[in-house]
Amino acid sequence: MIDFLQMIISGIAVGSSYALMALGMVLIYKASEVPNFVQGEMALLPVFIAYMIIHSYGQSVFAAFFGALAFAMLLGCLLEFIVVRRAKNPNILGLIIITIGLEMVLLGFVSWKFGADQRVMPFPISSYSSVMFGGVYISILDLLTLVAALVIMTGLFFFFRFSKLGVAMKATQQNETAARLMGIRTNRVKMITWGISATVGTVAGLLLAPVFMEPYMMWDPMLKGFAAAVIGGMTSLPGAVFGAYIVGIVEHLFGGYVSMEYKAVVAFAVIVLVLCVKPSGLFARHYVKKV
Amino acid sequence: MDMKRSYYEDIRLFPSCVTVFWAVVLLAFLLAYPFLFKNYYVYMANYIAINIIVVVGLNLLVGYTGQISLGHAGFYAIGAYATITLMSLAGFPFLAALICAGLIAAAFGFLLGLPALRLEGPYLAIATLGFGVTITTIIGRIEMLGGRQGLHAPDLVIMGYPLDTDRQFYYLVMIITVLLVLFARNVTKTKVGRAFIAIRDAHIAAETMGVNLVLYKTMAFALSAFYAGVAGGLYAFVLRFIEPGLFSLFLSVFFLTMAVAGGLGSVMGPIAGAIVLSFLDLQLRNILSIPYVGDWLRHLSASYFSLTGVSNIQFIVFGAILIAIMLFEPLGLYGLWIRTKKYWKTWPF
């Protein structure tokens, strides 16, 4: 029983970092209708910038993290402004290829600048200390990730409901032409959405980096986040978080009870099953295209 | 781009004498190729031709039927493993094994096509992606298939004639490639191909017109998987050694990239995409040996970046090329070609 609970808790812990990636993914899908393959690298570059701020300029960890988040905002906006917006009559495949191209450029840039050396980010809290609830361990870093995911989700929820910019974003997502007619600068709104998405992803990256850092560290969380977003319906923020927890828990239960070999891919099998029943994910209404 | 006046004009293999001429030139070039170039370039031609087969097949699915697949490395792996296993365990001759491997891959394609009936966009992307990574994990677990330690390809003998050099293998690969490309081109002009296009453009309208969605969607998946399977079988003999790690998600992404950057919905587009991107993929590692450019890059790295990571410039160049192609021409390389052709046709007006 303890083991079972431990698996659930660990699943939620890893699910939290997937959730952050999934949230970023959903934001961009809502704005630009593209599965964003550059999501991981939009977080990777700021994380390495934070590392550089600490090591080359000797700043404190907090200053570095703040700098990384600000840089992520800027990076997201720039990617949208310089590249994605310039695509002429984009279709979904063309946009996917563009994000893959961006992914390669950013990944190449990070590996070029920092080399392939393995490293680890300094962090005020030890990444190895943990708290125990009745025989179940959870590391403080995991707890922090969990809190961050929930806070960001709630924050985004209120942002979309009550702030002017959030409402404008929702309007742009629902009907771009109408939104523009109402005086919303939809391009600018999209740009900011990309910025927010990169920032959310960077939070995940900064919380993964204290354990291990290398240029490929964000690829697996990005894929799992994508999977989680799809389970949640690709357009629903709570759905994405919920999907991420499902992915995390299923992985851990499967790894613990069935087979460790297939642990890394079981999430995808679950997705296919979920999609067979609900083709648009759990939390999205299924739109049937009109002729 | 000329106006077609009758159906038969549209389905003709060679629309004009000029194309016949160019086709003959191309065939002659392909025949003479191994004698004109060093062995290394023959290996490269084999590698590119195999990518052409996959991408032309993928284009039937993505470009003509409008489905998306990020799992083609899975079919590729199935083809490679099936070919080797059928030959070494069941004693099949190579060509029979290759065709069977293609059919096995097609069967898997059919199975993947079933859930795909209800999915589209990112949902289909993630489902096919899951298929691709799961297949390689499963293969890695089967000890009979060599597990993660990989398998060696048996000796290749066709009708008593051994093919053990790149040059000998070249003709086999080229014959298969040309046949499969012609087949794909012809399929798009038949009822099946028209049905694919109808599904891509408006699947509900197509269904009301009497196109059987279940049949044609699964058929597109199976056909596309068949191409990938055959290519995988050939790939196993180009490398002569396969292991599950070869068939990663990156490979699936690479296939899709070649198809889209080449230009979807045409036959020449994917071929151009496969040639250009595979060539870059193989040759970009030499970027530092280019005179002046290489020195400049090294100098730049020493001042602002790291010298140990200088090879990663490849990624930046490759990514930038992808972005540039897609930004300037959504139809990819084929679109560029059409535009250039149109421009010169009416020049100087």
Add this chain to the structure above:
Amino acid sequence: MKNTLLGLLLCAALVTGFAGAANAEVGVTDTEIHIGQWSPQTGPAAPWGAVARGTDAYFKWINANGGIHGRKLIHHYFDDAYNPAKTIAGVKQLQEQTGMFAWASGVGTACGLAVKDYLMENRIPWVGPSSGSRHWVDPPQKYLFNVYPLYLGDAQLLTEYAITEMGKKKIAVVYQEDDYGKQGLEGARYMLKKHDMELAEAVPVAITDTDMRPHAMRLRQAEADTVLLFVTPGHVARVLGTAKAMKYEPQWMSTTTCGDFPLMIAITKGLYEGVITASFGMMDPTGNVGEVENINNPKHELMAKYKKEVFEQFAAEDERWGYTFTAGIGFVEPLVEAIRRAGRDLTREKVVAELEKMENFQGIMGRINYGPFDPQDPHCRIGQQEIFLQQCTADGASKILTEWETTKFIPKSE
């Protein structure tokens, strides 16, 4: 029959061809010897790219000191991103366009296997593949000389030490799902069987997996008191951290791959203290058992010299003086020595003959022995079978635990 005839004709053609140009061996001119190498400079395996850069600096140092018998070593290394298709492309291109005299090292089992047949059929010497796979020597190849001690050996020695010296009872293995991990698992099983023990748990790790929580939990459930890690440094860091957070701290053991203590102590934020790994050199345990050494130890004269003359002068500014870099030197030392011994009149056959005569050659790694080619006996090509064990201290130095120990080769069938 037909094939034999063809073969004879081919041989005749070759012989006459060689007779025509006695001294014109491929890749050798009056002033140059061309040597090729592949390694991943990009992609997830890029940390191993330092092997080729180590070799490169070493060759440059040799050239700066006058080369070998008046010839300079021209090193051609290329990036294959750990993708066998690219390895083949690069090897064929260099071999056929420039012409390589021999191939040195080369990272990756899959990459090496993809070009093995090509190199062997063309009778091109290939020394020191940089992975400890059994594929290199079983069956042995005439032109392929192994240097890296096999992973099987690491596992044997670690298991033996845990059982006999430390009195451990429950041994578990965490293994990567490839050649490296599987052979480690096999070596551990082999040794446990000798002691009539069972493996407590074997936990596979997918190479792309970054979440090690279930793995750590499996180990804790099995209550293993010793865990052998046959995974990459990144996974080691993750497994150790996760287990520590679960308050599970067995005796960790790992292989030469994770034997770079300064690096490991840095990426595990100090958790690596007390971990025991195998080592194939860079330090000299002879007479020093129990002492603390490190990779900068001036007592190991050859290493001190390489650091001062090779690394500080010829390595890139941002290069790290670590195990991967130094291994790049160690893997090619036998080749360089054989070329030196072969003399001014250099041919491939002479180099192979000199390598076969090599007995107890020692550079910065263990003693290296080859023998006359015998298709039945892998020992004629294994090279180094000696390893020793070291333990990590709090500041990343090594406490030497054993003398050089010779490990046993386990053939595929056993």
